[in-house]
Amino acid sequence: MEVVSCSHSCSALHQTPTSTWRLRVTGLGLGLAKPPRPRRSVVLCVGTTSGRSNSAESSKVRASQGFVDAAVQGIPSQKAGAVEKVVIQGLPEGPDSSAISTGFWQWKPKLTVYYEKSITKNSKAPAVLFLPGFGVGTFHFEKQLKDLGRDHKVWTMDFLGQGMSLPCEDPAPSSIAGEQNEEALWGFGQDSQPWAEELVYSVDLWHNQVQHFIEEVIREPVYIVGNSLGGFVALYLAASCPHLVKGVTLLNATPFWGFLPNPATSPRLSKIFPWAGTFPLPSFVRKLTEAVWQKISDPRSIQDILKQVYADHSTNVDKVFSRIVEITQHPAAAASFASIMFAPRGQISFQEALIRCQSQGVPISLMYGREDPWVRPIWGIKVKQQVPGAPYYEISPAGHCPHDEVPEVINYLLRGWLKNLESEGSIDLPFLEEPSCAEHGVSRELEFVRGGSRKSVTVRLYGSEISLWSQLTSFLNTHVSNSRVVSR
Numbered sequence: 072m073e074v075v076s077c078s079h080s081c082s083a084l085h086q087t088p089t090s091t092w093r094l095r096v097t098g099l100g101l102g103l104a105k106p107p108r109p110r111r112s113v114v115l116c117v118g119t120t121s122g123r124s125n126s127a128e129s130s131k132v133r134a135s136q137g138f139v140d141a142a143v144q145g146i147p148s149q150k151a152g153a154v155e156k157v158v159i160q161g162l163p164e165g166p167d168s169s170a171i172s173t174g175f176w177q178w179k180p181k182l183t184v185y186y187e188k189s190i191t192k193n194s195k196a197p198a199v200l201f202l203p204g205f206g207v208g209t210f211h212f213e214k215q216l217k218d219l220g221r222d223h224k225v226w227t228m229d230f231l232g233q234g235m236s237l238p239c240e241d242p243a244p245s246s247i248a249g250e251q252n253e254e255a256l257w258g259f260g261q262d263s264q265p266w267a268e269e270l271v272y273s274v275d276l277w278h279n280q281v282q283h284f285i286e287e288v289i290r291e292p293v294y295i296v297g298n299s300l301g302g303f304v305a306l307y308l309a310a311s312c313p314h315l316v317k318g319v320t321l322l323n324a325t326p327f328w329g330f331l332p333n334p335a336t337s338p339r340l341s342k343i344f345p346w347a348g349t350f351p352l353p354s355f356v357r358k359l360t361e362a363v364w365q366k367i368s369d370p371r372s373i374q375d376i377l378k379q380v381y382a383d384h385s386t387n388v389d390k391v392f393s394r395i396v397e398i399t400q401h402p403a404a405a406a407s408f409a410s411i412m413f414a415p416r417g418q419i420s421f422q423e424a425l426i427r428c429q430s431q432g433v434p435i436s437l438m439y440g441r442e443d444p445w446v447r448p449i450w451g452i453k454v455k456q457q458v459p460g461a462p463y464y465e466i467s468p469a470g471h472c473p474h475d476e477v478p479e480v481i482n483y484l485l486r487g488w489l490k491n492l493e494s495e496g497s498i499d500l501p502f503l504e505e506p507s508c509a510e511h512g513v514s515r516e517l518e519f520v521r522g523g524s525r526k527s528v529t530v531r532l533y534g535s536e537i538s539l540w541s542q543l544t545s546f547l548n549t550h551v552s553n554s555r556v557v558s559r
Contacts, residue, residue: 073174075288154516154529159483161520162218169220171213176288178231178280181266185209185235186228186288189220197317197493198293199485201227202281202301204325204472205411208234210394211298214478219485226289230304231280232272232407234398241403242267243351258406259357263350271348272407273414274328277304278311285315294489298322298474299446306435307417310427318434318492320485321454323446323471329416336418348414352406360409367408368399380471382442391475425457435461436488438481440469455533462488462500463533477528479519484530502532510534 163169169189176184187209199219201212208229219225229236241257242264263270270276281304285293294317297305302324309316331348334341346353352360366372373395377388398404419427428435435458439451448465455463464484466473474481487501502513512534518527 073172075174075176154514156516156518156527158518159479161479162214162482163221167221168217169225171216171220176284178283179266181238181240181264182231182270183236183239184228184231184280184284186226186284187212187216188224188226189216190224191220191222193222196223197489198224198226198289198291199489200281200285200289200293200295201225201474202295202297202305203227203229203234204299204301206233206395206398207391208236208394208398210234211391211472211475213390215296215474215482215485218478218482222486223489224289226293228281228284230272230277230300232276232411237398237401237403237407238267240264242270242406255402256361256405257403258350258352258410260351267350270350270410271414272410273348274300274304274307274417275333275415278307278417281305281308282312282315292317294318294320294492296320296322296474296485297324298472299325300328303328303417303421306421306424306428307419309433310419310424310431313428313431313433316433318436318488319428320436320438320488321451322474322481323439323443323451324421325446326421326450326453327416328421329414331413331415333415333418341415346413348410348412350406350410352409356409356413360405364405364408368404370396373399379444381476382440382468382470383476386476388475422457425454429458434492436484437461437463438473438484439463439465440471440473440476441465441467442469443471445471452533452537456537459535462503464501465531465533467529467531469528479521480517480528480530483517502530508532508534510536 169191171187171189173185173187176186178184185208201215203209203211209227212227216225216227232238238257241260243258243260243262244264245255245260281295285291292315295305295309297303297319299322302321303326305316305319306321306324309319331344332340334347341347346356370392373392377392378384381388425435435454437451437454439446439448441448451463451465455461466477466480469477469480484501487498490498491500502515503509505513512532514529514531516527516529518525520526
């Protein structure tokens with residue numbers, strides 16, 4: 072366990088020349104002239120073993136990690152209709168996994184951030200920061216930490232007001248010190264503590280939290296991968312602090328957050344609303360929160376939500392379920408939820424953040440679960456249309472949390488994207504071995520081994536030209552897929 076203060080200098084980070092790490096390209100890694108390659112028609116087998124190559128073991132079958140015998144490398148591709156099959160590695164197990172360490176970083180008085188990391192011994196490996204969605208935390212990226220940590224420096228954190236970054240003290244006690252009921256909910260008192268007078272669990276707070284975490288703890292530019300709310304924060308940070316961000320991957324990112332106007336951008340309009348997420352909670356909010364919280368924190372409600380957002384109901388979500396239930400039992404959870412729901416919008420919108428990232432040359436990639444009932448694929452297609460050079464992978468079956476539902480696929484795609492950027496385009500993006508795919512797109516079936524059984528999903532890479540028909544079929548297919556339980 073680490074405990075990190077915020078006292079060390081960040082001057083070296085701010086002096087890092089942007090040109091030394093950011094890939095300045097607008098296409099899909101095809102900006103460099105390269106000779107055409109012959110068409111491959113084989114069962115492709117890809118993977119790494121703890122970042123090392125061992126020729127003595129390369130021909131062995133490792134079913135637990137999805138490796139295929141090298142003898143199949145010359146066999147014509149197995150086809151699923153017209154879709155090429157690619158065999159990818161499964162998740163590492165036991166000693167093959169990268170170790171995870173935990174820590175707490177005190178950003179401000181009484182505001183302590185919980186984080187986890189898994190770091191390869193290769194000091195030159197790129198740093199990757201994962202940002203979670205609303206209501207979850209670092210535990211949602213355990214499969215990325217254990218796998219990608221073998222050849223990357225991987226970090227993740229809990230947003231303030233969520234997970235293990237909930238406060239350790241009551242921001243607005245309901246009684247005088249020493250006499251408070253241990254079962255009472257925090258934040259429902261009459262007066263706020265001095266450290267919580269301006270506290271609001273808003274997207275602006277999380278933006279600042281991530282910025283300072285990169286500057287003071289990671290201390291080098293990072294690739295940011297964000298799911299849902301985490302995707303919004305990732306894009307927001309990249310737009311405002313491009314010197315800290317080498318690239319952004321959006322995993323079913325929510326395209327909006329917050330309902331009330333931001334006081335910095337709409338000062339007059341914001342004054343109309345009497346309360347905007349500060350402590351203590353007003354009496355009318357307290358009553359509303361108690362009623363709503365009792366419903367949404369019920370374990371049965373949590374189970375129902377998980378069934379909605381995971382398309383494949385055979386996915387084991389026991390650990391995710393238990394951790395979410397544990398978080399809801401924290402005495403500060405209810406008031407924090409109220410603060411989040413009534414917090415103002417960010418100073419810039421998702422759309423404006425996209426425009427800024429594009430103008431500043433921040434690389435973006437998109438990896439979306441097609442069966443997401445909340446952030447439907449049409450939102451990913453809209454981003455793709457605005458940023459045509461961003462690779463957009465649509466995965467099926469997969470819902471709102473593809474990194475946890477199909478981590479083998481997300482890890483494979485992320486590795487390929489990172490290699491493409493780090494090599495300045497000399498290594499192709501996944502599925503782009505042939506230049507024609509960049510324009511027209513391509514679909515492939517990715518197969519892997521999990522728990523001793525073979526599983527497969529279909530991944531579609533959209534090309535730079537997205538027709539109205541493509542949008543319509545994606546929309547219709549999503550509705551059809553969501554109407555049935557997918558189990559493989």
